Amino acid sequence: MNTLTSIILTIACSLLLAVSRAQADVYELKDGGQITGALIDRGGNGEYVVETADGATVTLTRKQVRRIVAQDERYLEYVKLNRSLPDTAATHRKMIDWCKKAKLHQLADHHRRRLLELEPNDEQARVSLGFQRHHGHWLTQDEIMVERGLVRFDGAYRTTQDIALRENEKEQEIEETDWLRKIRRWRGWLDNRRSTEAAQMISETNDPHAAPALVKILGNERDQQVRDLLIETLAPLRHPLAPTTMVDLSLNDPDREVRLQCLGHLIRYHQPISLVPYVKVLKHRDNEMVNRAAEALQEIGNAEAISPLIDALVTSHKYKNGDAPPGDMNASFSRDGNGGGGLSMGGSQKIHKIDQRNLEVRRALVELSGGQDFEYNSRAWRRWYINQQVHEYVDARRDK
Amino acid sequence: MSKPTVAIIGASTDRKKFGNKSVRAHAAQGFDVYPVNPKGGEIEGFSVYQNLRDVPVQRLSRVSLYIPPMVGLSLLEEIAAKGCDELWLNPGSDSEELVAKAHELGLEPIVACSIVDVGINPHELNDPE
Numbered sequence: 317m318n319t320l321t322s323i324i325l326t327i328a329c330s331l332l333l334a335v336s337r338a339q340a341d342v343y344e345l346k347d348g349g350q351i352t353g354a355l356i357d358r359g360g361n362g363e364y365v366v367e368t369a370d371g372a373t374v375t376l377t378r379k380q381v382r383r384i385v386a387q388d389e390r391y392l393e394y395v396k397l398n399r400s401l402p403d404t405a406a407t408h409r410k411m412i413d414w415c416k417k418a419k420l421h422q423l424a425d426h427h428r429r430r431l432l433e434l435e436p437n438d439e440q441a442r443v444s445l446g447f448q449r450h451h452g453h454w455l456t457q458d459e460i461m462v463e464r465g466l467v468r469f470d471g472a473y474r475t476t477q478d479i480a481l482r483e484n485e486k487e488q489e490i491e492e493t494d495w496l497r498k499i500r501r502w503r504g505w506l507d508n509r510r511s512t513e514a515a516q517m518i519s520e521t522n523d524p525h526a527a528p529a530l531v532k533i534l535g536n537e538r539d540q541q542v543r544d545l546l547i548e549t550l551a552p553l554r555h556p557l558a559p560t561t562m563v564d565l566s567l568n569d570p571d572r573e574v575r576l577q578c579l580g581h582l583i584r585y586h587q588p589i590s591l592v593p594y595v596k597v598l599k600h601r602d603n604e605m606v607n608r609a610a611e612a613l614q615e616i617g618n619a620e621a622i623s624p625l626i627d628a629l630v631t632s633h634k635y636k637n638g639d640a641p642p643g644d645m646n647a648s649f650s651r652d653g654n655g656g657g658g659l660s661m662g663g664s665q666k667i668h669k670i671d672q673r674n675l676e677v678r679r680a681l682v683e684l685s686g687g688q689d690f691e692y693n694s695r696a697w698r699r700w701y702i703n704q705q706v707h708e709y710v711d712a713r714r715d716k
Numbered sequence: 717m718s719k720p721t722v723a724i725i726g727a728s729t730d731r732k733k734f735g736n737k738s739v740r741a742h743a744a745q746g747f748d749v750y751p752v753n754p755k756g757g758e759i760e761g762f763s764v765y766q767n768l769r770d771v772p773v774q775r776l777s778r779v780s781l782y783i784p785p786m787v788g789l790s791l792l793e794e795i796a797a798k799g800c801d802e803l804w805l806n807p808g809s810d811s812e813e814l815v816a817k818a819h820e821l822g823l824e825p826i827v828a829c830s831i832v833d834v835g836i837n838p839h840e841l842n843d844p845e
Contacts, residue, residue: 457824461826464833466826466833470812471815471819471825472805472815472818472826472827473824473826473827473828474826474827474828475827475828478827478828
């Protein structure tokens with residue numbers, strides 16, 4: 317006798333004497349027991365007053381009841397019917413039909429499974445239970461998918477590689493969440509008598525999984541000393557967020573010292589440094605950003621930045637009336653003939669387009685070129701640069 | 717026995733794109749292929765259907781997506797209405813939301829490369845330089 321049949325018979329026994337009511341429910345109790353009966357009243361505190369099949373009345377508090385499973389007439393009829401039938405293939409076929417008509421689909425499947433134990437090649441039962449013929453064998457869809465290298469995971473069939481990646485990501489998320497909790501706690505301590513201990517805990521953090529937490533807390537931090545501590549801790553970590561945050565701060569932090577500090581960390585811990593983010597900023601509409609990028613490129617010291625720096629020696633920027641930086645207005649006309657000037661937009665609001673010479677760009681070029689200085693004459697710089705390329709090319713051929 | 721059928725949603729005329737490689741891979745492996753792309757036209761000799769409703773098959777063996785997850789999300793009801801045994805969400809076309817919605821609609825999502833599943837390495841479908 318299998319488990320389901322035992323459960324059914326247990327329920328049936330409790331109903332055996334008389335089930336005159338159309339509706340009986342099973343009250344599953346938290347202590348593991350169950351009572352079957354009809355609800356006849358509710359107590360003042362929500363208690364269930366239940367009349368059992370043998371006429372007894374039981375009052376159950378809400379705390380005693382784990383859940384209530386509704387039973388209906390068809391189910392009770394099924395219990396009675398099933399109890400008296402022999403365990404043969406023909407009987408199970410009949411019960412499958414009966415359950416389908418009574419819309420008791422789970423019980424129909426139960427009889428299909430038993431039928432397959434008795435007659436493993438019953439095609440209709442196989443198909444109804446989701447089996448498919450695959451290379452001469454009956455397999456479930458999951459089994460077929462496994463043969464194709466796919467396993468059900470997180471609501472979809474996936475490759476084992478994909479599953480491994482997702483599990484790894486989940487583990488990382490757990491570790492990262494754990495670090496966020498810890499670093500937040502230590503950050504709190506920095507403001508009280510445990511500050512020395514907290515500073516030590518933070519500075520000793522060397523797990524790359526701590527990087528997202530450090531970046532998140534850094535983003536909201538206003539205290540410069542704490543920011544310095546977080547930056548120092550984050551910088552050497554082997555996590556992609558460490559160099560990207562250093563690049564971001566080396567360009568965008570309002571404090572020049574912090575910018576240079578981050579650049580120093582990049583140079584120390586994350587070589588080779590991509591020039592792309594800095595070269596992009598050489599075209600920034602804000603002139604200060606252009607010069608910040610140039611200063612960073614000078615510090616990085618990669619001669620591949622020379623060509624884009626030449627293009628950024630003099631850049632055009634737009635200013636509203638009176639917003640132009642004093643002294644720079646005279647720099648509108650560059651020596652190489654690139655003109656600049658003002659233009660009127662609308663009635664009273666004037667926008668001035670001004671060509672600005674970028675001192676930091678020039679300094680970077682002098683440094684990267686090994687001491688050349690053609691001031692802001694980009695044509696002269698370009699000529700020198702092309703000559704350098706030709707020399708290198710010729711030298712390379714001689715070596716061969 | 718009838719041939720398996722596949723609708724390639726996001727099919728492409730560009731032979732470098734996976735939406736084109738998938739058309740070729742499935743055709744090579746004996747599928748009846750129905751490329752779907754709002755632009756219409758022809759891909760690898762197959763007529764392109766502007767939407768899934770126009771595909772002349774009642775229920776497809778598989779639908780394979782080569783579109784961003786947000787676009788896929790907007791097409792799920794149409795896919796469910798057409799019906800398919802397998803919904804392939806190729807790399808880049810899947811998202812948690814898409815998988816969940818597919819389930820709600822009774823579809824069976826598979827997050828993997830449908831070209832690899834038919835036994836072809838997509839790199840084998842690169843044209844010689």
